[in-house]
Amino acid sequence: MSVAQIGEFGLIDRVTARLAHGPATLLGPGDDAAVIAAPDGRVAASTDVLVEGRHFRRDWGSARDIGHRAAAANLADIAAMGGSPTALLVALCMPPELDPGWAEELADGLAAEAATVGAGVVGGDMSASPTLTIAVTALGDLGGRPPVTRSGARPGDVVALAGRIGHAAAGLTVLSRGFRTPRLLVEAYRRPEVPYAAGPQAAQLGATSMIDVSDGLVADLGHVARASGVGIDVRRDAFEVPRQMRDAAQALGADPYTWILGGGEDHALVASFPPEVALPPQWRPIGRVVDGSGVTVDGEPYAGPAGWDHFR
């Protein structure tokens, strides 16, 4: 069976039948547009695209895993503004010979990840394409607060991190060398565990800037430093290197800090806070905002690979 055999409308019916509505879904899939609640009169919106061979490989995770990852990448962007995700829309481009079961499992993964934050998959589009491509748009609610942008970091602010870091990058290295363990790292790559609730929490605590770590910690803090007109110094000893990561690094001849400082896709949240803010335990201080520009590690320029450019 292929998606070409059941056709566009057949596949849309099969996929939408698997999607649950979120509480904000006023009108779900099946019409020209969906309608989603935007209780404070604003909506936060972000789009990310995943292309097979660049952002995922079908042999490195199940369709369901890829659905989780695609949803997480977008939902994390809403959290990084201090928002709560309400809805996803998904454009799916598939080779006509693809098994429709793959698309159904992808939808299950997207819907399951969205459901962890109470969001629904409310709409989308499908097309045949030689290249399997998943473009996801996430919508979210800011709860009446100003969005937490990249541009508000001020010298003296504490830089803190919520969520795991380096795990997904380590898992990707493990997979790309043909291994399937350690499980902690491989699973972190397949299904990021995003600290969604820490986003609105940071906004409530008075975060001055926030971003989700998708390109790599140093690269993403570089976006914050540039947008805010400040420098950021990160302390290497702020990061715990779990045993499995240390073992994998040793086995593969890698430096775990390359994963921690340069690897993305865990979708950790990193934010700056005024120094007087008492940080709850899920926000671990990792550095300081300073006068100047750029990102340093222990006061030195960072020499490792800084992040990922999707055209290079």
Added chain:
Amino acid sequence: MSVAQIGEFGLIDRVTARLAHGPATLLGPGDDAAVIAAPDGRVAASTDVLVEGRHFRRDWGSARDIGHRAAAANLADIAAMGGSPTALLVALCMPPELDPGWAEELADGLAAEAATVGAGVVGGDMSASPTLTIAVTALGDLGGRPPVTRSGARPGDVVALAGRIGHAAAGLTVLSRGFRTPRLLVEAYRRPEVPYAAGPQAAQLGATSMIDVSDGLVADLGHVARASGVGIDVRRDAFEVPRQMRDAAQALGADPYTWILGGGEDHALVASFPPEVALPPQWRPIGRVVDGSGVTVDGEPYAGPAGWDHFR
């Protein structure tokens, strides 16, 4: 020069520099998410994807034309709910060897089409891909009115059409046979003229159902008939066949009604209205909602090609 040479962030900078904000844009491109006004506490949202070779060809129109078409397809979905578009988000997947100027002109076309309805291009994503792919999400405001869905048509309602029909399909046939004229038809394919304002107008007039004609008139009315549990009969003599379309049909040995009844992508709006509604001139009656199921033309089953399945 290629997009690979200037890189992801370089291209994002070049493209976003060309985008104007709409009045609903509270926070534009450059952060983890955009923030858009949703004045009535709801947002209408729709996603459409265009794949090179399936939905467009680079030799059949300029990048700017393709931007207009991609935006129009999505903006029309918001209008078809009775809404006013507020914002577009765009995921663009490009072969690394593509000229960055092509992406910039595409952005110009997207922004120009959005600007015709006061919407801004507020965010997006870019990636390299072997297949040039444009996924657009449109957001819109319903002005405090209920959305006009596909499911409210009732027997006795008048079916009326706003906008051009068959022009884009005729233009596509002309282009696919290697011609570049008649200009009216070719331009209609390259840049659909969508009657955006007729969408909210229909909602205000009390339309019971509405859809935009993207798959083909009979196919799209079929969606309405199925969702509403009714039949729809269309009168062939309700459609004016312009001279250029008649001439092109004769020259190509085609039936112009195949374009009018089966061709999509003009993004005309078709709606049903209670019979007592006085229709303004831009809404031309073309048929009736009846008891039963399916779509008929002059009381007979329609034998022509009904529409387009993107997997076949």
